[in-house]
Amino acid sequence: MDKLVIEGGVPLTGQVTISGSKNAALPILFASILLSEPTTFTNVPMLRDIHTTLKLLSILGCPADFDNNVVSMTPCTLSPEAPYELVKTMRASVLCLGPLLARLGEARVAMPGGCAIGARPVNLHLSGLEKMGARFELEEGYIIGRCRKLKGAHIIFDFPTVGGTENLLMAACLAEGDSILENAAKEPEVVDLANFLIHCGAKISGHGASIVHVSGVSSLGGCSYPIMPDRIEAGTFIVAAGITDGELVLQNCPSEELDALLVKLSAMGMHFENTKEGLLARRRNGSLRGADVRTQPYPGFPTDMQAQVMALMCLAEGSSVVEESIVENRFMHVQELARMGADIRLSGHSAIVRGVGQLIGAPVMASDLRASASLVLAGLAAKGTTQVQRIYHLDRGYERIETKLAAVGARIRRKKE
Numbered sequence: 001m002d003k004l005v006i007e008g009g010v011p012l013t014g015q016v017t018i019s020g021s022k023n024a025a026l027p028i029l030f031a032s033i034l035l036s037e038p039t040t041f042t043n044v045p046m047l048r049d050i051h052t053t054l055k056l057l058s059i060l061g062c063p064a065d066f067d068n069n070v071v072s073m074t075p076c077t078l079s080p081e082a083p084y085e086l087v088k089t090m091r092a093s094v095l096c097l098g099p100l101l102a103r104l105g106e107a108r109v110a111m112p113g114g115c116a117i118g119a120r121p122v123n124l125h126l127s128g129l130e131k132m133g134a135r136f137e138l139e140e141g142y143i144i145g146r147c148r149k150l151k152g153a154h155i156i157f158d159f160p161t162v163g164g165t166e167n168l169l170m171a172a173c174l175a176e177g178d179s180i181l182e183n184a185a186k187e188p189e190v191v192d193l194a195n196f197l198i199h200c201g202a203k204i205s206g207h208g209a210s211i212v213h214v215s216g217v218s219s220l221g222g223c224s225y226p227i228m229p230d231r232i233e234a235g236t237f238i239v240a241a242g243i244t245d246g247e248l249v250l251q252n253c254p255s256e257e258l259d260a261l262l263v264k265l266s267a268m269g270m271h272f273e274n275t276k277e278g279l280l281a282r283r284r285n286g287s288l289r290g291a292d293v294r295t296q297p298y299p300g301f302p303t304d305m306q307a308q309v310m311a312l313m314c315l316a317e318g319s320s321v322v323e324e325s326i327v328e329n330r331f332m333h334v335q336e337l338a339r340m341g342a343d344i345r346l347s348g349h350s351a352i353v354r355g356v357g358q359l360i361g362a363p364v365m366a367s368d369l370r371a372s373a374s375l376v377l378a379g380l381a382a383k384g385t386t387q388v389q390r391i392y393h394l395d396r397g398y399e400r401i402e403t404k405l406a407a408v409g410a411r412i413r414r415k416k417e
């Protein structure tokens with residue numbers, strides 16, 4: 001198992017190019033199941049979750065080549081079973097459910113199960129697909145779904161679930177008749193999926209708003225499509241500039257989609273500027289102050305940036321309160337940050353962070369993707385050496401993170417344990 005060894009205390013300066021978005025690429029790749037023609041995806045990040053997705057897609061009948069951030073996919077005969085061995089390593093595998101039912105009328109997808117960041121059920125995916133005519137049963141840990149031909153439906157989500165909206169959006173594209181998805185997720189990654197489907201011939205309107213209309217079509221073709229840049233990777237590098245008191249310019253940064261984060265970080269004392277090269281991020285005048293944050297569905301503050309911003313709060317003057325309202329049990333980084341000298345108290349779904357003058361390097365354990373990013377950020381600012389163990393979580397979602405950080409001055413290296 002690899003670990004990252006970081007000598008903290010170096011202000012990061014220079015330019016970083018933001019990679020394609022993991023959370024946009026995953027549903028878009030799963031949408032290949034819907035297509036009848038070859039498709040090329042560009043700006044695909046070289047990540048563990050993408051390799052897992054491509055492995056699963058090849059089992060489902062969509063083999064692909066992946067080289068140099070380009071995926072070339074050629075659909076062939078589809079097969080309905082997503083095996084547990086792959087699904088258990090990546091919850092997003094459940095995104096094949098809607099497309100398989102739409103194309104084959106049958107799906108056998110292993111139940112994703114619990115993961116480090118809470119139970120995260122898929123009930124809203126299933127009830128939406130049931131409204132379109134699918135029937136489900138659970139057999140030996142597998143969700144077995146069957147339908148004749150999916151029928152358009154009016155689906156009102158109890159909660160604007162990102163994956164649920166994506167699954168239903170994909171299914172509705174090939175369903176018979178019109179669908180309305182109400183209280184749909186507005187995340188930019190959902191919009192990127194909708195735009196991709198439209199490029200392939202789908203009839204979708206309203207994506208990015210809470211009511212999305214879809215008119216089913218009989219088939220979808222292929223296209224060449226660039227995946228949007230990763231707003232969470234960008235946000236993580238922005239915090240890296242702030243936490244090390246450095247100055248980074250982010251090329252290919254989706255600034256508009258980061259609005260809620262930038263507003264909060266500005267209130268904490270960071271400064272942002274759009275330059276010819278990209279978004280410049282640094283502290284305004286040296287010090288940072290605390291702020292209160294509540295995670296919310298887009299366009300609110302993203303839960304995927306909560307852990308990283310908490311690392312920054314550890315070094316800000318005064319107190320901050322972080323309320324996690326989206327994902328259960330997403331405070332796994334707190335105990336580890338505390339090992340580095342952070343002063344954080346947990347109370348239910350909230351964390352109260354009191355700024356400390358300095359974090360101290362320590363061996364720490366990554367527990368999930370964004371918690372790992374938070375520990376790397378803390379390590380970049382800490383005095384002394386931080387060893388972040390179990391970084392396979394980081395490899396799921398950050399493309400060449402140590403190479404990118406080292407290129408802007410970080411003293412960071414990967415070591416085999």
Ligand code: EPU
Binds near residue numbers: 024124159304327397
């Ligand atoms: N939920 C339900 N029932 C459902 C679906 C969701 O109760 O059927 C609840 C769960 O409590 C869950 C919460 O809603 O914890 C949010 O779930 P959502 O469906 O919105 O999220 P997701 O599709 O499972 C995506 C991202 C996550 C990100 C969340 C929230 C992908 C592949 N994953 O997950 O990203 O945290 O949206 O924005 O797009 C990450 O990248 O580190 C990550 C975890």
